Amino acid sequence: MKKALAILLAALTVSSLLMTGCGEKDEGNKDGEKKCRVVMICSALGDKSYYDIAYEGLKKAETDLGVEIKVAEIGTDKAKMEPAIQDVADAGYDIIFFGSTEYIPIIEKHQDEYKESKFVGFDIEPSTEIKMSNMFCITYMQNQVDFLAGALAQKMSKSGTIGFLGGTEGTIINDFLIGFIEGSLLANPKGKVASSYIGSWTDAAKGKEMALVQIKQLGADLLHPCAMGAGLGVIEACRDNGLWAIGVDADQREFFIDSKKDIADAILTSAMKRGDMVVYKVIKDELAGTQTYGSLEKWGLKEEAVGLAKNDYYKEHTPQEIQDYVDKVEGQLLDGSQQVFTAYGMSQDDFVAIREGVKP
Template identity: 55%
Template sequence: MKKIGAVSLACLLAASALLSGCGKSNDKGDASSSGGSEYKSIGYVCSALGDKSFTDLSWSGIQRTASDLGMTAKAIEWGTDKSKMEPCIRDAAESYDIVLFNGNEYVEILQRIHTDYPDVKFIATDMTPTLEWDIPNLFGVNSKQHQGDFLAGALAQKMSKTGTIGLVAGTDTVSINDFIIGYVQGSLQANPSGKVAHSFIGSYTDTAKAKELALVQISQSKADIIHQVAGGAGLGVFEACKDNGIWGIGVDADQREFFVESKADLADVILTSMMKRNDMSMEKAIRDTVAGTAEYGKLNMWGVAEGVTVLAKNDFYKANVPQETQDYIDDLEKKIASGDLVVKTVYGMEQDEFVSIRDSVKP
């Protein structure tokens, strides 16, 4: 049977058109700089800021940590032309003490070029556990999104009146299917007879198609709460939820907080978000590096127990989710963190098993 294997970046293509080049900087630290650490500067390589999701969340954690530690930080954006990824990584490595980025594609580039920069510390988050690499100056992080989406699926099913919930995803990739498998398991935990509709946009920027697919789930499948796992395209999902008076669930960051001032009407349909707290991952990795306690050359697996893949329990969530349901979700979270409840991941799962679980809840 075929095993699920390679994966492309998930939820990282930004909705913003604000792009900049890979211009070099002279921010690399030296021993005479302020503070006692040998690390003085941070470079964050990304496609573009402005997605109101994973990329912006990562950058917020880097900025906060740099400020606290008295370091300089700069985002290096390569835009939509992937041929610029390697030059940007090289520029960052030549200019900064610590270089951070998200996803396997960067690591695959680094695998080829890391020997040119033995003194630079690289930090990569959102790595998949199946990626093989041998880079002694790389600190790798995998976020257990299947655990967080288990909580999202359980909450959605508890809040549903029809027993059918939905999920609109960017692309049909292994990492996205890891969200789906968690979401389905959570739904089944909360309601064994519940249904889960799912759709793939084929893009992380096409808001119109995202809205169209969400509307189909609402009208044809009777989904009454929809989770978006589609980066910037997820705005279309929230628009469909707003137009139909149903709840939406965001992804990666606390998306309600991102939109509460700029798009209040959309913010008011976002019941919660399944956060991949990459701001926390970035912060911990940087602080441990500066402190000299980070274990480089290995992949670190962080999830519910570490507070990395969890639901946004903001005031809006607390005001709109019944206390009984909040207590139920809190209990599931504790069980996952302790290991008493094991959520299956798609990585290493037989393809037939994944399809069987996913299709068992089709509306």
């Protein structure tokens, strides 16, 4: 009997520990609440797009929800990814955000060591199998927002040739590109899309050089970079040549309006992947006890995880008939009457055929 009672008490103790999380009582805190500690691992802030917009969500959670936040910047050396995961997990952070599928096998390798932390991945490839009960991942449906970007770009183009510049070739970037091409073809079946890969996420000079090739040699008169920091060079090229750019991930005009107005004024709109919304929502739901784990979800226009930045500048410089057209196409994507291809699951031959089929 005593042995059975001891086993029961031990089980209850373990259960209590596993249930402890953000917002649970902490007798050592004078306010009686355990402050939720949240960290995001990234290469570096300052890209004015992908990680900076996610950081905005962290800051909002700090202000609105009272959580403690940290950003662990590790650079581009992949050898630093595993030590970074170990460091933040050992430090006892409640929620650990990461923005690359490459982190998942690293986390799985140490899953038995870090059962009390919650791991949240954003921009994760949709075929990824989530094997951990304390991991939740989001796949952005970037093909949807770039469908809108491509349709808008083609309607705004005078030459009928628009340009796309990715950081490096990969399924996520190609998913952007497929959407951009499909939207362009809807708006102008004879339209052309020049596409290039910069080969870097940080080399703005290379981004500008390749953008100038599209402008000067291929006749592209509106460019869309999907290249994080390297995309800033693309926007510079547009500024220098009096052309529009469509930004990516964040509302990039907002990031530059105070520091580099000339750059901001070259950005007609941006194809946003709302890392701020995703990060904030997960933290808020975790505090409310409603966040679920052990799965991957696809978030797109319907969930407001992606969308065009329809700010005042966009409205001022986009003719009303084109705004109405973009709104109509967005409604069709939302109600399912308009479909868009995705690079996920597409054969390389089919992808190349689509890309080359619109080459200037």
